[in-house]
Amino acid sequence: MNTARKRNSARQESLGVILHHAEQIFAESGFRGATMQAIADASSLPKANLHYYFPTKLALYREVIQRIFTIWLEAADSFDTSASPREALSSYIRKKMEISRTHPCGSKVWANEVIQGAPIIQDYLQTTLRAWTDSRIEVINRWISDGKIDPVDPRHLLYMLWATTQHYADFQHQVVTLNGGKRLDDTQWEVATMNVTNIILKGIGA
Amino acid sequence: MNTARKRNSARQESLGVILHHAEQIFAESGFRGATMQAIADASSLPKANLHYYFPTKLALYREVIQRIFTIWLEAADSFDTSASPREALSSYIRKKMEISRTHPCGSKVWANEVIQGAPIIQDYLQTTLRAWTDSRIEVINRWISDGKIDPVDPRHLLYMLWATTQHYADFQHQVVTLNGGKRLDDTQWEVATMNVTNIILKGIGA
DNA sequence: GTCTATAGAATGATAGAC
DNA sequence: GTCTATCATTCTATAGAC
Numbered sequence: 001m002n003t004a005r006k007r008n009s010a011r012q013e014s015l016g017v018i019l020h021h022a023e024q025i026f027a028e029s030g031f032r033g034a035t036m037q038a039i040a041d042a043s044s045l046p047k048a049n050l051h052y053y054f055p056t057k058l059a060l061y062r063e064v065i066q067r068i069f070t071i072w073l074e075a076a077d078s079f080d081t082s083a084s085p086r087e088a089l090s091s092y093i094r095k096k097m098e099i100s101r102t103h104p105c106g107s108k109v110w111a112n113e114v115i116q117g118a119p120i121i122q123d124y125l126q127t128t129l130r131a132w133t134d135s136r137i138e139v140i141n142r143w144i145s146d147g148k149i150d151p152v153d154p155r156h157l158l159y160m161l162w163a164t165t166q167h168y169a170d171f172q173h174q175v176v177t178l179n180g181g182k183r184l185d186d187t188q189w190e191v192a193t194m195n196v197t198n199i200i201l202k203g204i205g206a
Numbered sequence: 207m208n209t210a211r212k213r214n215s216a217r218q219e220s221l222g223v224i225l226h227h228a229e230q231i232f233a234e235s236g237f238r239g240a241t242m243q244a245i246a247d248a249s250s251l252p253k254a255n256l257h258y259y260f261p262t263k264l265a266l267y268r269e270v271i272q273r274i275f276t277i278w279l280e281a282a283d284s285f286d287t288s289a290s291p292r293e294a295l296s297s298y299i300r301k302k303m304e305i306s307r308t309h310p311c312g313s314k315v316w317a318n319e320v321i322q323g324a325p326i327i328q329d330y331l332q333t334t335l336r337a338w339t340d341s342r343i344e345v346i347n348r349w350i351s352d353g354k355i356d357p358v359d360p361r362h363l364l365y366m367l368w369a370t371t372q373h374y375a376d377f378q379h380q381v382v383t384l385n386g387g388k389r390l391d392d393t394q395w396e397v398a399t400m401n402v403t404n405i406i407l408k409g410i411g412a
Numbered sequence: 413g414t415c416t417a418t419a420g421a422a423t424g425a426t427a428g429a430c
Numbered sequence: 431g432t433c434t435a436t437c438a439t440t441c442t443a444t445a446g447a448c
Contacts, residue, residue, distance in 0.1 A: 010431070028322050033238025036424065046433050051425060108321045115314045116234050117379045125383045133384055150408075156401040159381065160370050167369035173323045175365065177331045178339055195362040202356075203409025216413070242442065252415050257443060 015053055017043050023064050027108035030116060031061055058120075065113065065121060068106040069128075075099055076132055085143050085206040090197050093165060097193045100169035101184075107169035133158060143206075150205035157204065164196050221259055223249050229270050233314035236322060237267055264326075271319065271326060274312040275334075281305055282338055291349045291412040296403055299371060303399045306375035307390075313375035339364060349412075356411035363410065370402050 021042035025034045036057055040047040054060035078095040080088050100107055118125055133155070140154035168175060168184075176183055184192065227248035231240045242263055246253040260266035284301040286294050306313055324331055339361070346360035374381060374390075382389055390398065 014431085029238045030236040030318070031239065032235045035422085037422080047424090048426080048433065048435095049431080052431070055425090057424065111317070111321060111376065112236070114377050114380050115317060116239075118383070122383070125380060129380075130384060152405060153397055153401045155384070156398050157405070159373055159377075159398075160402065160405065163369040163373035163377075164366050167365055170317065171320050171365075171369075174320050174331060174335075177324070177328070178336060178361070191359055192362050192365075195359045196366065199358060199363070199366065199406065199409035201409075202411070203405035203407075205408070220413085241440085243440085253442090254416080254444080255414065258413070261443090263442065 023105045027105035030112040081139050085149050093197050096165035104169040104172050111170045152204050229311045233311035236318040287345050291354050299403050302371035310375040310378050317376045358410050
């Protein structure tokens with residue numbers, strides 16, 4: 001390995017470590033509550049190194065948010081516009097539940113950001129999310145006019161899908177506490193997914 | 207009005223103002239992110255006055271959390287153990303939606319606290335919330351064995367009730383943004399409430 | 413009860429040696 | 431690329447005049 005690649009490798013390694021722990025710290029404390037010192041400690045790096053890779057705390061936060069977007073948009077595609085309601089919604093719910101399980105911190109950062117009034121991602125809400133929402137509302141309205149599901153309000157159905165799936169990430173601590181302090185195992189995640197899926201599908205007459 | 211009552215009145219007035227604005231600031235920024243200065247500014251009081259009424263930032267936070275508990279427990283009682291599934295759940299959902307509308311900041315503080323791992327209220331989760339949850343699980347299980355609703359997992363049904371109703375408070379900013387920047391009006395809140403109620407009731411076969 | 417002033421610690425960010 | 435040392439600012443909390 002030549003010098004340039006070694007340097008690049010070290011760079012990628014440090015970037016990954018910092019971003020990983022930044023996501024956890026931002027999830028725990030929000031933007032204002034998180035400190036560069038805490039992220040540095042979690043990453044086992046001096047605080048100055050964080051500022052070598054990210055000029056400001058805000059720049060680091062933006063990068064963390066960006067990565068969550070990417071994952072989030074993947075799940076959005078699971079809401080296949082061509083499939084039947086049962087297929088589309090089952091697939092979307094399962095994908096979102098998987099994200100809640102594998103990336104709880106990302107979901108928490110997103111939740112924190114929205115709770116705080118979305119100071120950083122408000123343009124994203126108004127553009128990307130709004131466009132996506134409008135396109136899915138059209139799909140749902142078509143299902144309704146085709147008589148494939150009950151005449152529910154498409155917007156509120158989407159909110160229900162988001163709320164129920166993200167709850168398992170954002171309120172993870174509460175769910176774990178009420179599970180006797182143990183994290184949900186494979187079977188319990190499957191039970192949760194099936195319950196959400198079954199109740200919503202039956203609830204809208206799909 | 208004598209001196210003692212005047213003094214007490216001023217005290218209650220200041221306490222109310224501080225607690226009201228503290229709830230908003232804590233909702234926006236979480237415990238770590240909120241500053242006494244920000245709460246003082248919002249309350250139009252010098253920072254020192256906050257420390258006259260509350261010895262520490264943590265003491266003020268605890269008081270805010272306590273008030274949220276009270277409201278939250280009221281809603282819990284709406285889940286009448288003697289009523290039919292339709293009555294009990296309709297009443298509970300409506301009550302929780304009203305709280306999301308009238309006390310969004312309280313819900314946000316609660317959400318923030320749980321997202322952060324509930325450092326302050328963990329004992330409450332393990333005692334009061336757990337006992338309440340267990341008692342309602344019993345009720346739901348009785349509904350199931352009486353054939354009044356489908357054999358759903360009671361625990362996950364409760365999570366769905368919490369998630370869907372609290373979403374309108376915690377993700378208020380997102381809901382408003384997707385509503386064209388306008389807060390939901392009376393009709394829209396009624397539509398939201400009816401949608402949640404109808405989908406869940408039908409979804410569990412009630 | 414209210415306020416100004418300030419102590420003492422922690423914060424975001426930078427300089428500069430290695 | 432990494433780290434120590436440090437600056438300017440902001441934070442929680444308090445002292446003490448009114």
